[in-house]
Amino acid sequence: MAEDTDILISGGGLAGLITAAVFGHAGFTVRLVDPAPPVTDAEADGSDLRSTAFLRPARDLFERIGLWDVLGPHATPLEVLEAVDTHGWPPEVVERRAFRSGDLGETPFGWNLMNWLTRREVLGFLAGQPNVTLSHGVGFAGMLQRTSGALVRLSDGTRVQARLVIGADGRASPVRQAAGIGASVTRYGQKALAFTVTHPVPHGNVSTEIYNQGGAFTLVPLPDLGGVPCSAVVWMNDGPRAVALAAMAPGALGKEASLRSCHLFGALTPASEVRVWPVVTQVADALVAERVALVAEAAHVLPPIGAQGLNTSLHDVAALLALAEAHRGDPGSASVLASYARERRRDIVVRARVIDAFNRICRSGEAPIQALRALGLRGVHDVAPVRRAVMRAGLGS
Numbered sequence: 001m002a003e004d005t006d007i008l009i010s011g012g013g014l015a016g017l018i019t020a021a022v023f024g025h026a027g028f029t030v031r032l033v034d035p036a037p038p039v040t041d042a043e044a045d046g047s048d049l050r051s052t053a054f055l056r057p058a059r060d061l062f063e064r065i066g067l068w069d070v071l072g073p074h075a076t077p078l079e080v081l082e083a084v085d086t087h088g089w090p091p092e093v094v095e096r097r098a099f100r101s102g103d104l105g106e107t108p109f110g111w112n113l114m115n116w117l118t119r120r121e122v123l124g125f126l127a128g129q130p131n132v133t134l135s136h137g138v139g140f141a142g143m144l145q146r147t148s149g150a151l152v153r154l155s156d157g158t159r160v161q162a163r164l165v166i167g168a169d170g171r172a173s174p175v176r177q178a179a180g181i182g183a184s185v186t187r188y189g190q191k192a193l194a195f196t197v198t199h200p201v202p203h204g205n206v207s208t209e210i211y212n213q214g215g216a217f218t219l220v221p222l223p224d225l226g227g228v229p230c231s232a233v234v235w236m237n238d239g240p241r242a243v244a245l246a247a248m249a250p251g252a253l254g255k256e257a258s259l260r261s262c263h264l265f266g267a268l269t270p271a272s273e274v275r276v277w278p279v280v281t282q283v284a285d286a287l288v289a290e291r292v293a294l295v296a297e298a299a300h301v302l303p304p305i306g307a308q309g310l311n312t313s314l315h316d317v318a319a320l321l322a323l324a325e326a327h328r329g330d331p332g333s334a335s336v337l338a339s340y341a342r343e344r345r346r347d348i349v350v351r352a353r354v355i356d357a358f359n360r361i362c363r364s365g366e367a368p369i370q371a372l373r374a375l376g377l378r379g380v381h382d383v384a385p386v387r388r389a390v391m392r393a394g395l396g397s
């Protein structure tokens with residue numbers, strides 16, 4: 001006989017875990033499945049060495065359920081975002097503009113946390129939620145969608161009857177495929193390197209994005225490491241150059257990264273292994289199917305610029321939660337799902353288009369586009385209403 005649950009979540013990445021936390025907190029019974037064991041230690045094989053700059057709306061969601069109590073103590077606030085345009089190699093600074101959170105209000109733009117650490121803390125939080133069942137080592141294998149509910153088949157042969165199946169199972173989403181939903185993908189031939197560095201010049205809670213041919217190089221503040229200032233690096237590059245950089249010994253990589261950062265923080269010393277991520281824009285053709293909602297990378301993948309990826313995912317989660325709470329009797333009904341699709345589709349498509357265009361401009365080595373980039377940075381920053389509007393849009397309004 002099939003087990004019964006309100007919500008079945010396929011995927012225990014950060015998005016899936018946070019989805020389980022918010023739906024569990026709201027009183028729904030939740031079963032989360034993921035074939036991969038969670039890695040919650042920076043040094044372990046396969047640990048996620050990316051960081052996430054959680055923006056204000058994400059913090060609001062975490063505060064609502066008490067999750068911020070465990071995440072907050074590990075977070076580094078981001079009070080200033082500095083955009084630096086450079087050209088040539090070694091890069092020379094052409095323009096530098098600072099966007100200050102004080103321009104919009106009192107609190108920082110966001111709070112940066114390492115992904116492996118967030119995963120550890122969210123798992124700890126979930127351990128205290130009796131209506132959430134986590135099944136690691138077991139995956140989503142298929143489903144039978146019916147008007148009354150979905151009958152999900154797991155990889156160990158178990159069957160689960162769910163009112164709503166949430167696909168949070170990443171770029172290749174098995175739930176999306178089982179629901180027959182396609183996705184449009186834009187490839188750039190770029191890859192992103194993610195690693196941490198220490199540096200002699202303090203970051204002062206400034207997140208710095210440095211543009212040059214190949215893509216953006218971003219330094220996001222972390223807590224000091226052994227008393228030395230530390231930042232998370234995301235370095236986008238054309239594929240072959242990224243692969244060559246990732247294969248370098250730490251000393252050589254540090255030298256290249258220091259040049260690429262124009263030594264704004266002095267000599268950068270790699271302080272972790274390097275992980276490599278393909279850069280794509282991907283948008284699912286639909287966000288819902290009968291009894292199914294897609295969230296996070298199952299629904300959209302964005303190039304890692306402006307901390308939009310997981311933050312956009314948390315807008316999905318918040319929207320779906322609000323609708324489910326308003327229809328407690330059946331959180332997977334056709335009307336809930338139609339409203340979810342209506343509410344999220346436009347934001348996702350617009351955000352994907354803007355980040356796509358921004359990435360193309362950032363990575364270009366062509367002189368006219370580079371001139372446009374510097375002009376655009378000046379224009380956006382120096383006209384106060386435009387600056388504030390762009391900052392608000394970046395935060396998710």
Ligand SMILES: Cc1cc2nc3c(=O)[nH]c(=O)nc-3n(C[C@H](O)[C@H](O)[C@H](O)COP(=O)(O)OP(=O)(O)OC[C@H]3O[C@@H](n4cnc5c(N)ncnc54)[C@H](O)[C@@H]3O)c2cc1C
Nearest residue numbers: 011013014015053139140169170296297304307309310311
């Ligand atoms: C370099 C880089 C830097 C980034 N920085 C930021 C940032 O600063 N801010 C931000 O907002 N975003 C950022 N992002 C984006 C963010 O990291 C991702 O959006 C997020 O980690 C993806 O989470 P996810 O849970 O959607 O997917 P994933 O982490 O891919 O999780 C999917 C899960 O599904 C599981 N799965 C697979 N098959 C099955 C199955 N059959 N059944 C069940 N489960 C299955 C997988 O095992 C996996 O655990 C960055 C991205 C990159 C590449």
